[in-house]
Amino acid sequence: MFHKTLFGRKQEFVNFYLKLCLSKALWERNAQNLFLTYKVIYVRILDLIREVLLKALERKLGLLSVVAISISAMLGSGIFVLPSLAIAQTGPSVWLAYLLASLCVLPASMSKSELATAMPTSGGTYVYLERTFGPLAGTVAGLGLWLSLLLKAAFALVGFGAYLTILADVPLITTAIISLLLITILNIFGVGKVSSALMVVVAIAITSLMALSGISIPVLDKDLMTPFMTGGFSGLMSSTALVFVSYAGVTKVAAIAEEIKSPEKNLPRGILLSLLLVTIIYCVTTFTLVGSVPSSELIGNYRPLYTMAQTVGGKGFAIFISIIGILTMISMANAGILASSRFPFAMGRDRLLPGAIGTLHKKYLTPVWSILLSSIIVAATILFMDVTKIAKLASGFMLLIYVFENIAVIVLREMRVQWYRPQFKSPMYPFLQILGILSGVGLLFGMGFIIVTAILVISIPGVALFLAYSRKRTTRRGVLGIRGKRSDLVDENVSLTNFYESIDLTKDAKVVVSLFGNERSPETLIQMAAAMSEGENLEVAHFTEVPEQTELKDLNTETVYLRSLRRRIIAMSVEQNIPITFDPIASHDISRSVFEISQRLHCLWLFKEWGGKKRGNFTVHNPVGWLRNHLQCNLAIFRDAGVRYIRKVLVIVNNNCDYELVVDTADHFATMNKASLDLVKIFKEKTPKNVLDEAQNRLASMCERTKVLSKSRVLISNKPVEDIIQLTAEYDLFVFGASNHSFIKDVIGSDDDRLIAGASCSVISVQSSQIIHEGRS
Known part of the structure; x- marks a missing residue:
């Protein structure tokens, strides 16, 4: 090698x-x-x-390494301190709260696994959300992630101080602050990384917790487990939301997806295995805890496992458990400061925060200002907030982030983002993501008014920071910004800049064919477009969408697919004597690229293949859907059914389209293929006879103007879509006028999509620029 x-x-x-x-x-x-x-x-x-x-x-991380890293990120204050706070809210049912929290974490775990394999070097959740929702959401999410990790580090330091008081008579808050100072110095000098010894500590911690539970089982007292839910169902839900932070580390391993061997397999398996193992540890430990120690001795006790170990194993065993707790929590606090300081550092480099925060110290090569700022917030949290509020806020922020991770997967899949190609895809999509969203929102409401206040405390400064500082320093919009409403493209005063030097803009094209790389047969689509160009210039543009963080100038290598496509198009141009120009275009914004090329080349027609519902999606959204109602040219959407000889053409004439353009288009294709033409108009039952007669006369006059042999008829139907689909079995090409695009039609599907998907023959949907202009006026 x-x-x-x-x-x-x-x-x-x-x-x-x-x-x-x-x-x-x-x-x-x-x-x-x-x-x-x-x-x-x-x-x-x-x-x-x-x-x-x-x-x-270089060594790749296998499945066992993924499990070890994921478990090490979870064990700590979530089991050594948090049970006492949760018991105060729900009593002996605390183990059920841990189980429910685990089930709520599962959807986000699968979603983050998918996001990580699609963006393995992106830098974590902050960039996932920034790429999906844009820099505004990225700013707010970055601040939320930063504070959630800081709160978790503060919680771990409080727990560390509580267990340290067992070994030495020291004040809790002072001990936590001194520990924070030492951790800050270590991180500044660049020795904050956890060594391989942490794995040994984690292994000992797991073994110790299992041993603690094992020796507690024989002395369990059923009387201590009643009443089961002291706070009722609301108390259980509040406790579930509180202990949610215990599982926050399960997805941290996703940040190193590029170092994992076969991440599409080992990452989700490792996360699932570690989540299962830690859930068992948490549930069994808390079950034996409430069965061996009275709840009155645990409420307000920041060292519940020490009390449990002393009860069932004596003083020496309790001190050993305390030492394990101290080691795990100090390492968790260290990792929390280390990881959290990277969020403002990354935001500084993305120009969402002042540049000084995104710089490294020249000597130590660490983000000093980011580390200091993070440590100051942790210190303030320890000094001015009680432990329960710290745990609630940390859980609340993580819940909110997990909700948005589930939403991000739905957005990226349904928006048909070309560059989004995850090696692992979440199972049971989208039901698992919807479950994660609903459960997360439910738990947030269960936490009460404190979490609403916390979200506002994060959101308002985040929005203000973006509007006052970040907005002027970034041009990115995120997937939602690119796919959403595009006022920048329909403004009459917009300057169409930043175009493509490789395209000859001095030579107009009558027809433009847009290819996106997933066409069933690009040659057939180009041939159909060539028939409309009538010997005039035909532009074939292949669009490749790249993430906004990727520089377009770095994409200077033509792929094998593009080289093959170029060769075939040149051969078609020579063989059929058609003036075709082929241009591969890499773009951050496909909608803008399609809009600009149609504008600059003054084309009459834009041809594209139908981008109907794909496997793994539940909407029919396509990359240029919104532009359908804003293009300044006629739009033809084609679906190839494999028909190679067109002898009979069907035209459906309706009142919601430019029927003259539809008939002329169908007549043109029929003329090129020497085919016959049938014009059909559909009415519902009980339509007045005079209306039917008038429609028949209009159809007859249309037939007289066609260049090919044509006939017309009126069809009566209360199920027009189904009857038209049945009718297409008799034809080789079906042409109809498209209805206007809307968001609702994207989600639930339109009659146009059902007609195109269900037709037995090839289909062309025609949309006129004239109708678009009338609709806009």
């Missing part, structure tokens, strides 16, 4: 060797310069070899 990798870098070695040979010719002129040249070459070769060796020896 090393030999192959080294061989792949041979060009760099050749370049250095040529420099070396050229330097020999200058030996007598400047020996000192030659020596320096040799030294530079030698150092560079060593760097190359070192780089190759590091790549060759």
